[in-house]
Amino acid sequence: MAKAQIGIYGLGTMGSALALNIAEKGFDVAVANREVEWIADFIREAGPLGARLHPHEALEDFVAGLKTPRVILFMIPSGAPMDAMIAAVAPLLSPGDTIIDGGNADFHATRRRAEEMAARDLHFVGMGVSGGEDGARHGPSMMVGGSEHSWRQLRDILRAIAARHEGDPCVDRLGPDGAGHFVKTVHNGIEYADMQIIAEIYGLARFGMAQPPAEIGAMFARWNAGPLQSYLVEITAELLGRTDPATGHPVVDVIKDAAGQKGTGRWTVIEAVRMGQAANMIEAAVGARAWSAEKETRQAAEARLGGARGALDLGEEVLADAFAAARILGYAQGFRILEAASREYGWALDHARIAEIWRAGCIIRSALLDDIAQAFRGDLPAGQLMLAPSMAAQLTAKTPALRRVVCAAMEGGHAAPVLAAALGFHDTMRQGWGTANIIQAQRDFFGHHGFERLGQEGKFHGPWWD
Numbered sequence: 246m247a248k249a250q251i252g253i254y255g256l257g258t259m260g261s262a263l264a265l266n267i268a269e270k271g272f273d274v275a276v277a278n279r280e281v282e283w284i285a286d287f288i289r290e291a292g293p294l295g296a297r298l299h300p301h302e303a304l305e306d307f308v309a310g311l312k313t314p315r316v317i318l319f320m321i322p323s324g325a326p327m328d329a330m331i332a333a334v335a336p337l338l339s340p341g342d343t344i345i346d347g348g349n350a351d352f353h354a355t356r357r358r359a360e361e362m363a364a365r366d367l368h369f370v371g372m373g374v375s376g377g378e379d380g381a382r383h384g385p386s387m388m389v390g391g392s393e394h395s396w397r398q399l400r401d402i403l404r405a406i407a408a409r410h411e412g413d414p415c416v417d418r419l420g421p422d423g424a425g426h427f428v429k430t431v432h433n434g435i436e437y438a439d440m441q442i443i444a445e446i447y448g449l450a451r452f453g454m455a456q457p458p459a460e461i462g463a464m465f466a467r468w469n470a471g472p473l474q475s476y477l478v479e480i481t482a483e484l485l486g487r488t489d490p491a492t493g494h495p496v497v498d499v500i501k502d503a504a505g506q507k508g509t510g511r512w513t514v515i516e517a518v519r520m521g522q523a524a525n526m527i528e529a530a531v532g533a534r535a536w537s538a539e540k541e542t543r544q545a546a547e548a549r550l551g552g553a554r555g556a557l558d559l560g561e562e563v564l565a566d567a568f569a570a571a572r573i574l575g576y577a578q579g580f581r582i583l584e585a586a587s588r589e590y591g592w593a594l595d596h597a598r599i600a601e602i603w604r605a606g607c608i609i610r611s612a613l614l615d616d617i618a619q620a621f622r623g624d625l626p627a628g629q630l631m632l633a634p635s636m637a638a639q640l641t642a643k644t645p646a647l648r649r650v651v652c653a654a655m656e657g658g659h660a661a662p663v664l665a666a667a668l669g670f671h672d673t674m675r676q677g678w679g680t681a682n683i684i685q686a687q688r689d690f691f692g693h694h695g696f697e698r699l700g701q702e703g704k705f706h707g708p709w710w711d
């Protein structure tokens with residue numbers, strides 16, 4: 246039997262879709278799964294593609310079925326399962342072989358695993374994969390972190406299966422060890438903020454402007470036909486128009502308003518804070534999901550504190566402009582975190598390339614990402630996305646709408662934590678003279694911490710210490 250160019254372990258939602266995608270592009274794929282009964286079903290359901298899929302039940306046979314140097318992609322839950330599988334497979338491998346973790350993993354674990362594998366002359370790649378099941382099957386966006394050696398082994402397969410933006414495959418090696426998983430983590434942080442902004446705009450239209458779900462869906466569909474185009478806007482337009490077959494109600498009205506989260510949004514915030522950054526929009530989006538999960542508490546608070554929401558006089562254009570401004574600010578926060586990590590870990594991340602490989606295939610794909618990629622390739626004052634001429638022009642034009650929407654929402658008692666955070670970030674960062682002089686004076690007053698004086702070198706204390 247021909248040896249396979251790649252092995253995929255983990256035939257769940259993502260692993261099976263990737264295996265089919267790779268087989269369809271003409272590569273031979275060895276496949277294995279923890280529950281071995283599922284493997285035969287998978288091959289049967291693959292139809293003609295089954296000819297390129299080589300099933301194995303024993304890990305030893307799976308490894309032996311691969312061309313050397315070997316490449317094995319694991320699509321399994323991150324954490325302990327990944328460590329257990331590395332421990333099981335590493336003794337079967339030879340120097341130069343590459344293990345890939347294609348799941349959503351904590352990049353610290355990826356860095357540790359890469360170091361442990363390097364000590365055994367093995368290579369470990371942390372690869373962020375975005376696009377959900379459909380993306381994995383027909384063209385995901387992939388963010389690779391690992392050695393040049395692994396990239397040379399992998400790139401032909403990954404370029405063949407990736408989504409394409411005007412012919413450019415949405416995959417690249419972004420740096421060593423944890424770089425790919427970190428970029429995927431921040432991708433998901435931006436995803437959280439983007440999703441919450443859309444949910445907040447839905448809330449304002451629904452509860453402040455009395456619009457039924459289908460009408461709001463139609464608004465998002467109109468937005469998706471113009472510069473606000475994005476996958477998340479597109480799917481929101483579609484899901485708002487759907488009816489629940491069991492009740493005849495709009496399907497969104499039968500879905501409990503309690504959001505799940507698996508950790509990547511939280512990791513983004515934790516890493517941002519650890520590096521002295523503040524991603525307040527992403528933090529607000531993570532927090533909004535956490536608060537949403539406290540349904541009973543919210544119901545008790547509504548009974549005790551009142552849940553009235555006032556009518557809003559906001560037109561579609563104002564909402565659209567507020568969305569445009571907030572979305573730019575969310576991306577700006579994401580790229581600030583990427584820049585901080587790039588400096589801290591010496592990754593030399595190429596922000597333009599990251600924006601480019603997010604233009605198709607991934608969950609946050611949008612027309613805006615093409616503008617962002619161009620902005621990073623052009624003049625970027627102070628290295629800040631929000632100051633790039635094209636972004637600054639949009640913010641100048643559209644932030645008044647964001648301000649109007651946030652003020653109206655606050656006045657009317659509507660919750661819009663991410664839109665409000667976007668405005669707070671914008672207004673803080675555009676003020677050359679802020680209020681931290683008061684913080685410094687307070688710190689010196691109570692703790693003798695000292696402060697800098699304008700135009701003078703050194704550390705000073707206030708007259709309260711004379």
Ligand SMILES: NC(=O)C1=CN([C@@H]2O[C@H](COP(=O)(O)OP(=O)(O)OC[C@H]3O[C@@H](n4cnc5c(N)ncnc54)[C@H](OP(=O)(O)O)[C@@H]3O)[C@@H](O)[C@H]2O)C=CC1
Nearest residue numbers: 255256257258259260279280320321322323326348349377
């Ligand atoms: N679903 C999505 O949209 C996306 C998911 N991801 C990431 O991809 C990875 C896989 O996700 P997904 O395919 O959705 O998950 P699924 O739950 O569909 O599949 C999980 C797979 O992992 C295997 N598995 C579970 N536990 C273990 C274990 N302890 N040891 C070995 N194998 C195990 C399962 O085997 P078995 O059949 O035996 O249970 C199955 O093959 C995750 O890290 C996820 O975060 C990344 C991007 C998008």
Ligand SMILES: O=C(CO)[C@H](O)[C@H](O)COP(=O)(O)O
Nearest residue numbers: 349375505506507508509608
């Ligand atoms: O990585 C993904 C999309 O990009 C996964 O769908 C992930 O599960 C999304 O995060 P969460 O489950 O926390 O919403």
